[in-house]
Amino acid sequence: METRVIEVEVPGRNEETYREVADMLRRGDIVAIPTETVYGLGADAFNAEAVAKVFEAKERPSFDPLICHLPNAASLSDIADVPPELQGLVNRLAETFWPGPMTLVLPRKSCVPDIVTSGLPTVACRVTQHESMRKIAKALGHPIAAPSANRFGHISPTTAQAVMKELGGRIPLIVDAGACSEGLESTILQPCIDEKGKPAVHLLREGPVTREKLRGLCRVLHKKSSTSPAAHPVNAPGQLPSHYAPTKPLILHNPRAPFTPTPGIVYGLISYQGNSPLAQQNCWAHTESLSPGSGRLAEAAVRLFAVMRAMDEREDVQVIVAEELPETGLGNAMMDRLCRAAARRG
Ligand code: AMP
Ligand code: MG
Numbered sequence: 001m002e003t004r005v006i007e008v009e010v011p012g013r014n015e016e017t018y019r020e021v022a023d024m025l026r027r028g029d030i031v032a033i034p035t036e037t038v039y040g041l042g043a044d045a046f047n048a049e050a051v052a053k054v055f056e057a058k059e060r061p062s063f064d065p066l067i068c069h070l071p072n073a074a075s076l077s078d079i080a081d082v083p084p085e086l087q088g089l090v091n092r093l094a095e096t097f098w099p100g101p102m103t104l105v106l107p108r109k110s111c112v113p114d115i116v117t118s119g120l121p122t123v124a125c126r127v128t129q130h131e132s133m134r135k136i137a138k139a140l141g142h143p144i145a146a147p148s149a150n151r152f153g154h155i156s157p158t159t160a161q162a163v164m165k166e167l168g169g170r171i172p173l174i175v176d177a178g179a180c181s182e183g184l185e186s187t188i189l190q191p192c193i194d195e196k197g198k199p200a201v202h203l204l205r206e207g208p209v210t211r212e213k214l215r216g217l218c219r220v221l222h223k224k225s226s227t228s229p230a231a232h233p234v235n236a237p238g239q240l241p242s243h244y245a246p247t248k249p250l251i252l253h254n255p256r257a258p259f260t261p262t263p264g265i266v267y268g269l270i271s272y273q274g275n276s277p278l279a280q281q282n283c284w285a286h287t288e289s290l291s292p293g294s295g296r297l298a299e300a301a302v303r304l305f306a307v308m309r310a311m312d313e314r315e316d317v318q319v320i321v322a323e324e325l326p327e328t329g330l331g332n333a334m335m336d337r338l339c340r341a342a343a344r345r346g
Contacts (some may be wrong), residue, residue, distance in 0.1 A: 001015075003168045005160055007052040010034075010177045011131050015139075016134070021175060025223040030054050032149040032152075032163045032174040033130040033136060037182045038102050038156040039144030039163045039210070041171065042133070046080070046301040048113035051145050055115075055333055056298065057170045060152045062336035065118040066145040067186070070127050071138035073098050079123050079143055080106035086191045086221070089199035089218055093189065096217060099134065101208040102183055106298035114305035116145045118337075126186060132177050148185070149174075154184065182208050194219060246312040248320050250341045251322040253278060255323040268317030270307055270324055272300060280322075285316045290334075304334055308341065 006021075008014040020030055020243060023045065028050040028140040033042045045048035045068045055063060068079055073094040076082070082090050086106075093104065108123035123142075128134060137144045149157035150166045157163045159284035160176035168175075187207030200219035203320050204210065214220050253259055261267055261283040269277040274289030289305045290300035313322045322338050323330040 001169055001172060003164060003171055003174060005164070005174045005176050006018060007219075008132060009175045014132070015135070017175070018135045021136050021173065022141075024173060025050070025136070025140050025142075025144065028053075030034040030057060030171050031147065032160070032167065033133050034175060034180060035101075035133050035143065035146075036175045037071070037100050037128075037132045037185050037187075038158055038180055039149040039160065039174075040067075040138070040144075041149040042069070042144040042146040044140060045116055045145035046111060046113065047142075048115045049298055051113065051115045051303040052298040052330060054145070054147065055301065056330050057167055058147065058150070058152050059329070059332075060147075063115065063118045063331040063333050064147065065120055065124060066116050066147050067103050067124040067126050068112070068116065068126060068145050069133045069137050070143050070145040072132045073127055075137075075143070076104075076106075076125055077108050079107055079112050080104075080263060082106055082127055085193060086199055087260065089191050089201070092217055093191070093201075094127070097209050098125075098160055099129045101129070101184075102126065103186045103205075104187045105188060105204065113302070115302055115310075118304035119309070122190070122220065127251055128186075129181075130173050130177070132336040136175075158161065158219075184208055189214075191218075192221070194221065244336075245341050246308050248312055248318065250308075250320040250322055250338070252324050252338055253281070253321050254343045259283065259321060266316060266318045268311050268314060268320050270311060270320060270322040270325050278321075278325060284321075285315055286311070297326070297328075297334070301323070301330045303337065 020320050030043045030053045032039050041054050103124050103126040105122045112123050117249050122191045149163045158180040159175050163174050167241040187209035188205035191201050199292040200221050202221050204269050255278045266285045268286040273295040275290045290303050325334050
């Protein structure tokens with residue numbers, strides 16, 4: 001794939017370019033777009049297949065919840081349900097720091113696909129200072145889900161040239177607005193009610209909006225520490241096995257090996273394509289296929305969390321058996337999630 005670069009002036013008259021980029025996102029393409037912190041690899045947040053392409057291009061071995069970029073604070077209600085007791089605090093934070101390098105983690109609306117939030121009940125929301133991301137989101141009419149535009153394990157890019165080195169040939173377009181002004185990832189805050197019943201925030205990730213800047217606005221709880229993450233009740237997912245996990249035991253099994261059921265236990269199967277030797281066994285009370293027929297990893301990735309949840313909610317299933325998936329591309333990310341779900345029950 002050839003990777004095109006479009007240069008924009010910021011601030012400038014780039015409306016036509018932004019409309020063109022929004023059209024590409026609407027068609028399900030992914031595009032590298034600058035923010036004031038780092039360049040993001042953006043997809044239409046409401047298009048789960050497009051978001052799957054982001055993980056594919058980054059070769060991310062696990063799903064990490066993505067930040068949703070909004071055109072303005074008023075669009076927050078498109079994706080988040082702010083509890084009434086937190087509305088005042090959220091308004092104050094938004095007025096003070098948006099547009100800017102602050103991300104708020106809030107209860108999500110059901111229109112946000114699972115792949116964006118890694119199945120979490122919350123969504124990370126941001127209004128960046130950079131006009132490119134905001135105006136493209138505005139032209140698209142949907143939020144843009146975007147992690148940093150680098151391959152997994154590499155350093156976040158702060159120039160279009162760095163994005164080209166990372167993802168050239170894998171994505172159709174880079175919006176080049178020059179070097180990012182902050183170059184440090186956004187501060188992530190989760191508004192909450194403290195033990196005295198007062199609104200406060202959990203600081204999930206340190207960033208340009210510092211504790212000092214938050215002082216006077218609200219109490220800051222639980223400084224996130226990369227050295228002792230387990231000490232904190234709330235943490236940034238992706239670093240902890242805190243993503244959605246089924247309440248029922250989950251067992252991973254080779255799709256070509258016979259499964260021996262324990263008498264008296266009712267099993268449900270999560271199959272990749274639905275036609276493996278494992279899926280042919282008649283010991284399943286219920287079977288769900290992630291990508292029936294030919295098997296497409298991107299489709300399976302989009303459906304994984306919903307299928308896990310559906311299995312978890314079924315009254316006729318006690319134990320979930322999940323087929324091991326091909327460990328290539330997005331298969332790695334899905335296996336990471338399934339292994340964590342299986343490990344929970346030891
Ligand atoms: P970034 O690295 O800037 O792409 O931001 C993604 C990070 O935001 C993730 O790795 C998480 O640490 C954090 N994040 C995103 N969504 C959530 C969420 N729902 N709850 C808590 N943290 C989140
Ligand atoms: Mg990153």
